[in-house]
Amino acid sequence: MPRQLPLRRLPREALRRMSPRPADTPGTPRPRLRSTAAVCTTMSALAATSLVTAPSVAEPFSPTPCALQRTDAHHSEGLDTWNAAYPRPARSLDAVMVFLSFPDSRPRTAPAELAADHFPATTRFFRHASYGRFDLRPHPLHEWIPMPRPSTAYDIQRDWGPEHRAAYLRDALAAADRHVDFSRYDLVYFVADPDAPGVDSDATKVVNLDTPLRADGTDIRRVVTVFENHPPDRLVLAHETGHVFDLPDLYHRPGDGDSNGDWDTHVGDWDLMGSQFGLAPDLFAWHKWKLGWLDPRQVACVRGSGPTRLTLEPLGAGPGVVTAGAAGAPAFGLGQGTKLAVVRTGSDSVLAFEARGPVGEDAAACRAGVLVYRVRGDTESGGGPVQVIDAHPGTEACAEDSVYPPLADAPVGVGESFTVPGDGVRVVVEGRTASGAWTVRITPG
Template identity: 80%
Template sequence: MPRLFPRPRLRTTAAMCTTLSALAAISLGTGPSIAEPFSTEPCALERTDAHHSEGLDTWNTAYPRPTRALDAVMIFLSFPDGAPATTPAELAADHFPATSRFFEEASYGRFALRAHPLQHWIGMPKPSTAYAIQRDWNAERRAAYLHDALAAADGEVDFSRYDVVYFVADPDAPGVDSDATKVVNLEVPLHADGTDIRRVVTVFEKHPPDRLVLAHETGHVFDLPDLYHRPVDGKGDWDTYVGDWDLMGSQFGLAPDLFAWHKWKLGWLAPRQVVCVWSAEPTRLTLEPLGAGPGVPVADASGAPAFGLGDGVKLAVVRTGPGTALAFEARGPVGNDHAACRAGILVYRVSSDAQSGRGPVEVIDAHPGTEACWESSVYPPLADAPVALGETFTVPGDDVRVEVEDRTPSGAWTVKITGPRS
C-alpha cells in the first residue's frame, strides 16, 4: 500500500483553535445541498431533501463524486486502557485491497479508491471507556471522540491531501463496540489544513472485520443510503427491503454489487446504458449482466464462459410517479455478484423522497411463494426474486410487465417490457 503522504508543516496555534471551535458544534446533518447538474434523462428522479436521496438529476457537491481517483487516509487510534494486540498493517490489510477491489469492479474501472494507511498508532488522551462508544452514540461523547482523534492526529497528517478519512480504533480496547462503525456526517464541518471535513468514517470493527463493511460505510461517503430495514425494537429481520442484492442493504449479501440505479447515480453508467421505457406498447431490449465489464467472463445460456460485454445497456427504467420509478437489471454470478443465488432480471422500486433506512429501494419478489439458498442468503425470501429465463412477471400495483425471452450467445438477456396504460 502507498505510504502516508508526508506532512509538510505543523499547524499554527490559531488554526488549531479554529479546528477545536468547529468540533464543539458537531451534529448530524446532510451538509449543504448544492446541486450540480448530472442527468437530464426523463426517468431520472429529482433529488429531494431526503437524507441520501435516490434522486439523481443533480449531484450533491457536499459529497465527493467517485468518478476519479480518490485518496483515503487511515488513522489508527490506541487508548491508554489497552495495549493493541494487532498492528496498523494488519488492520489495514483487513480492509484493503478488498475495498478498493470492490469499487474497481463495481465501477467497471472508472473509479479508484487509494488507501494511505498510517504506519503506527496514534495515542488518544482518554481511556476508550470514557467515550461510551455504541451504535446509537451520544452526540456529546461522539463529538469528544472526534475532537480528540483529530487533535491527536493533526500534527502528523495533512488532511488537505485526502478525500476520505477513516479513524480506526484499536479493536481490543475495552470500550470499543464493533457495532458502532458508521459514517458521521457533520452539519458544521471540521476544519484542518485549510480544508473542510464534512464526514468521517469511524471504524470500530473486530479483527478480522465483517465482510465488506468498509465498502458499505464508504458508500455513504458517496451519498448512498442504507437500504436495510431497521426494526423499531432492534429485533427482527433487517434485510426485508433488498435482501442480498446491494451492498448498502447488507455487506454479507450473496450478490452485493451496487444496483444499476446507484451506478447511474455515481456516474459509472453512460447515458446510452440506461433505457427509459415510456410506451404502453412492448419495448424489447437487451440487458447486459450488471457485473459484466471489459474482460469479465459471463456464462451464456448454456453455461459456457463468454466475453465481450461491458458497454451495453445495464438498466431499464419505467417512471411510475413524480418521485418513483421501477428499475430492471440483469443479475447473476458475475463480478462482485459471483456468489449470487439466482440469475435473471431483478425488479425494484425506487423512491426519491424516502430517507436512508426507510426503504428508498425495495426489491420486488417475482416468486413470492418460494425462497432459496436458506443456508447462506441474508434473506431467503428475496434470494430468488429475479424473473428467470422464460418467465413473465407483472409488477403488482403498477401494471408493468416484463418478459424474459432469451439469452444471447454472449450471455446478455433479451427482455420485453410493457409500460402502464394511461
C-alpha cells in the same frame, strides 16, 4: 424446522467467524508525516450526527425523463443532480487511515494488519463495481496515534450521543493533525484500537457534520469512524464508504425490543447498502447511474403504452470481467451495452430492471434473472428508498446462505413473465444471447 436466521441478525461475534480476513496487504504509499509545528486546527463547536447532511449543492447530472429529482431526504435516491457536498467517485480518490490508541489499552494488533483487513478488498470492490472508472487509494499510517483520554471516556456505541461523538472526533483530529496533512486526502478513516475496552464493534459508521471540522485549510464534512474487531465484518468499509458517496442505507432496522425482526426485508442480498453479507452485494444499477459509472446510453427509459424489447447486459459484466455465454462458453466484450431499464410510475417513483447473476461481485448469487425494484427519491436513508419486488412471492431459496431467503429468488428467469402488483407493468424474459446478455420485453401498465 424453522429456517436459519439471516446473517445480519446473528450476533456479531458469530458473523466475524464467518468473515475471512483478506490475505493481501495494501501496497500503498506512506502518508507524509508532518512536523510538530503544523498549522493549528480550528475546532469549532459542532453537532455531529449520522443523520445531518451538509448544505445541498446541485450539479447537473442526468436530466432524462426517468431520472428522479433529488430531494432534501437524507441520501436521496434522486439523481437529476449531484450533491456536490459529497465527493463524487468518478475519479481516483485518496483516503487516509489513522489508527487511534488509548491510554487504557496497549494495542495487540499492528496498524498494517488492520489496514490489510480492509484493503485491497475495499478498493477491489469499487474497481469492479465501477467497471474500472473509480479507484480508491488508501494511505494507512504506519504507527498508532495516541488519544488523550481512555476509550471508556467516549461512551462509544451504535447510537452514539452527539456530545461524546463530538469529543471523540475533536480529540482524534487534534491528535492526528500533528502527523497528517488532511488537505491531501478526500476521505478520512479513524480506526480505533479494536482491543480497547471502551470500543463497541457495533458502532462503525459515517459521521456527517453539521459544522465541518477544519484542518490544514480543508473542511472535513464527514468521517468514517471504524470500531471493527480484527478480523472485521465482511465488506464493512465498502458499505460505510458508500455513505461517503451519498448512498443510503437500504436495510430495515427493527424497532426497539424486536430482537427477531428481519433487517433485510427491503432488498435482501441484492445491494451492498442493504447487507455487506449478501450473496450478490454489487451495487444496484440505479446507484451506478447515480455515481456516474453508467453512461446515459446504458440506461433505457421505457415509455409509451406498447411493449419495448431490449437486451440487458449482466450488471457485473464489464471491462476485465469474463462471463459465461448462453452455451457456457466464455463471452467477451460485455460492459458497454444497456445495464438498466426504467419505467416511471409516479412523480417520485420508478421501477428499475437489471440483469443479475453469478458475475463479478455477484459471483455467489443464489439465482439469475432480471431483478425488478422500486426506487423513491423522497424516502430517507433507512426508510426503504429501494424495494426489491419478488417475482416468486410464494417461494424462497438458499436458506443456509442468504441474508433473506424470501428475496433470494426474486429475479424473473428465462421463459418467465411477471406483472408488478399495483402498477401493471409487465416484464417477459425471452432468453439469453450468445454473449450472455438477457433479452426482455417490458410493457408499461
